[in-house]
Amino acid sequence: MADVRCPMCSKPNPDDRDECQHCGARLTPLRLNLPPREPAPEPPPSPEPSAPRNDPGDWLRSLRGGDDDISIHGEEDFPDWLRESPAPNTTPDAPPAPTSATGDWLSQMRGEQASPASLDADDDSWLGAEETTEAQAPSFDDFNLADTRVSPSLQAEPAPDAFPDWLTELGPTDPPAAAEADPAPMDFDPAPQTEPIPQGDLPDWLNDPGQMGSLTLKGTDSAPLDFDQPLELEPIPQGDLPDWLTGFAGEEPPAPPETAPPAAETPDWLASLTPASTGQEDETDRLAPAASPPAAADLPDWLTGLQQPAPSAPDATAQKAGELPDWLSGLSTGMAGEPAAPQPAETGLPDWLASPAAATPPATEPAPDAAMPDWLASFASEVEAAPPTTPDAMPDWLDDPHAPAETPASVAAQPPASEPTGSMPDWLMELHQQTPNLGGQAGFKVEVPGWDFNAPAATEDEQESQPDALDWMPGRASLAQGLLGSDPAPQEPDLAPGDLPDWLKAMRPIEATSPGSMGSPEFEGGKAERAGPLAGLRGLLSAEPTVTQAGKPPAYVIKLQITEAQQSNALTLRKMVEAETERQPVRKAALLSEQRVLRWIIVGALFVAILFPYIWPGWLTGLPRVTAESSRSDDMVTALTEDAPVLLIMDYQPGTSAEVEAAASPVLDHVMLRGARLTLVSTSPIGPALGERFLAVIEGHHTTYRTGVTYMNLGYIPGGIAGLLNFASFPQAALLVGYDDVPLWQLINPAGADPWGQPPLQGVTSLSDFQMTLLLTDDPDTARNWIEQVEPHLRELSLVIVTSAQAAPLIRPYFEAEQVAALVTGLPGGAAYEGSLGREHIARAYWDSFGVGMLAAILLILGASTYNLYVVWDERETERKGRRT
């Protein structure tokens, strides 16, 4: 299956497709289904050509025949076929006039066609009488080039007399239904039409070759238009043409070529453009503008300016095979400067698609050809007078994008175009005047920036001289005004690229005028954009990311540059860190160090002092005097009755037991001498054991004291301060089991081990039943707890505390507050109590060693302190002397 190339995207498509599978364009030409050709109506009398209006929009508005007050050029100015077009306001049945300017005249014309009654044989309405309604009015989409399918509205079967015969013959004879079912695509190489349109069906203005040109339609009455056949136009009578059309009349159209063009599929007007077609000269000639200009009196004023003298014969060199027609080549006159393109014959492309040729453009206007209507030829002649360009030069919008862009210099180098004559309409004249840089070309010429990506970058001078990116739309304001029909406002001089008006310059800050005003060097100078709509501007962001831009990457210096000071600091820091992980050698202590000697001296002195009384037993020291607080304890114990319950609290530590027991032994001995029943308790877990041990020592002097008989050990009071308060408030409930020799499994029945039923605790239900409470402690906090929690529940002034010398200062305030009845402090207090009691116990045994040892300690401390003072003083003196020197 042969592939068909899409005319739009040039991509291959299957042969059986009607539309391109890539872009959706039609692959086969669309065939119009026109009604049978009707006999050509008699040409209406040609109206008097009215004076052309100065308003460029009148001709268009006049066609519309809308609500504007612009009157038509008189009824007689328009041909019958155009005059009979009903105005939107006059024909009720006609569809309402569309609001758009272009739609009014078109819909109006369609509205004429909607009323078949208005059409008759004389109706030379060349658009046919298709009854269209508002809903069927073709929209812009109907004329969409991408979809060449004819809209159903247009494909509707027209009325039999809707279309003129000549127009009917243009379309296929197939019924519209078939066409609608499978609308034929636009055929660019249509099959040759075998049935030319009969001449009588054409309107007169198309039949008059003298007025319209050289188009001649041949064909039978019912034959469609044969595009392959040369178009033979018969001159339209002078009176049949409207004034505005008479102006387009040129020279007598040349006679149609005798020989028929070769049977090619392309139409003549297109075949003339192809390089392979034969008879190109004839086609070129045929497409040449009209030769004879119309009479000046017949043309409207606005068209008279378009009249040009008979164009000379086209330059043979310019009109050689493969070159563009003059009217088309003139559009690209302003874009001179393209490189010479290869000949179309070489590339196989038509001239108008080929690269612009380097051949010189024709200097003069080409000779009018019979094929080109006069009205078009006149334009072509004006365009041809522009700076020459090669006939093969394509408009820039068709240029090769890779071709070098046209520079202003090249544009300026173009020979200036000849000034058009006064035949041009005013609006066109103004357009021409406002485009001096385009070589004075007509307004049809559109300058498109050359998007040349491969062209060498222009120099800064060229860049600065380049116009602004929007210069390709010159005179747009005046052009818009001309189209709208209003008087052209006085044009302000175009602002030069980059120039600011004076009033804006005055407002600009000073920094903006100085270099670097934008704060960044990239905004000053910089590289100017060379292509695209932003050509000429600077300081733009690159279209390509930096990473894609080809170029050698900059070389970065990896080597770290440091100064000598930094290097030395780094080295020092490194040494410090390494020193932390290094093992430091442990200095062995000297055998005879100062510290060791001193310690041994102290130990030796203490040993001697302690053992002195035992070594020299005859030397005894006297006991200390009894203090006031210790004398009261003697009185209290003396006041105990026999078998009095005494609460003995053992809250001291084994380490201080030597001092506490030495201080408490005479007191407890005195109590035991009074025959009191002792009840031992303790808030320390080892207190009961200490009590047992202490009593065992004392019992040596009192053999009658037995546990469970004369004393009861209640054991440990748990709960800290709360337990003390509990014991003080509910002693029997707080201590259910004593410190006895009952095994655990026998404690299941607590009644059997109830200590409160034992003889030592008989008659004791609360702590107030105890006549005296003897607290043995070495901790001032323990003493404070007992004083604060328990003392309020005791009998008044019944608390006696035996404490060590270190806790005495903190307990004395309670003694002075009379919360503590008596206070026996340390070994001196016990020794003094023993002296008053007359019974020697532990205190007396310790007193001599204690005294001598204390004296030794005093001497050691004094001596060592003195020595140390001297050493310190000597060091300071040495240091002071060193400073002086």
Add this chain to the structure above:
Amino acid sequence: MKLRLPVISMAVAILSGLALLYLAFFPSSANAHLRALLLGWAASLGGIALFIGILNLLIVHVDKLSEGGRGAANSGVLVAAAMLTFILALAFGPNFEYGTGEAYQIQPTNWLFRYIQFPIETSLMAVLAVSLIYAAARLLRRRPNAFSIIFLATVLFILLGNSLVGSGEFGVISTGVTSLRDWITQVPAAAGARGLLIGVALGTIATGLRILMGTDRPYGG
């Protein structure tokens, strides 16, 4: 539940404190039972806390014994001694003794305390005496300032009053030294002690109020 537990703990603490405070300020026979109940709970909880502490200590040392390494032998001795004492006390009672008469009576539990624990603690305290004398002797070498001299002088006077000099053997000196010792202990020392006790009391009151108001939650939550 996560949010409720702290609220419950705080509510219990505050209510208990307020109740005991009320019962302390307004004791009566009517609320004696409640007071006994709350105090009994506190005492029981204290005993249980002591037991849990001993149990935790045993667990730690058992773990160290099982892991081995340095100090595992010491942990083993501790665990063995604790278990032995515990078993003996449970089996025979804490004050068990056997033997009759005035002969040597064996008290297993008391024996462990009397001949092992008691000597160890008293020996450590005896070493403290040498350390204190050595520290006092080098005090002026480390801190040769006026306060160190004053401190040493005070210590010497106190020690002197408790020594042979204060025993009265040296007549006037003894009297003077003893009087000085008494004045130091009863006036400056007592004054300082009073200040400390007042500060402690005020801190106790503030801590109690913080607990009652819920701002301080040492019980967690």
